[in-house]
Amino acid sequence: MIKLSVMQFQELSVSDKFKQIHAIAKGRVQRVGYRAFCVENATELGLIGYSQNLTNGDVLIVAEGPESVLREYVTLLRQGPRMSKVKEVEFRWEEAQQEFTGFEIKL
Numbered sequence: 001m002i003k004l005s006v007m008q009f010q011e012l013s014v015s016d017k018f019k020q021i022h023a024i025a026k027g028r029v030q031r032v033g034y035r036a037f038c039v040e041n042a043t044e045l046g047l048i049g050y051s052q053n054l055t056n057g058d059v060l061i062v063a064e065g066p067e068s069v070l071r072e073y074v075t076l077l078r079q080g081p082r083m084s085k086v087k088e089v090e091f092r093w094e095e096a097q098q099e100f101t102g103f104e105i106k107l
Contacts, residue, residue: 016066020049020094023061025077027087034059035105037081045069048100052107063103064096 025034030053038051038061047070049063063073080086 023091025059028085032083042103050106
């Protein structure tokens with residue numbers, strides 16, 4: 001889990017508050033390495049959360065981190081790995097729960 005000291009938290013700009021996103025990736029996003037792509041990029045960006053296949057063929061992504069980093073992450077999610085064909089990524093902002101310790105693929 002990413003823990004910020006009070007001083008680190010206060011140093012974050014307004015746009016860098018610790019937030020959570022719930023995103024749904026639509027298109028050809030299963031059986032193309034999309035969840036692994038989510039983990040790899042989230043880990044590189046220092047985000048925590050998970051990615052999970054949904055029964056309708058979409059992928060759910062829940063991620064937490066600084067808002068500006070999450071915005072960058074959504075841009076990457078919209079690109080996806082080479083074999084994917086991402087039609088769209090819808091997301092909503094939530095308050096961070098800080099319940100994750102890393103970023104994983106959830107089955």
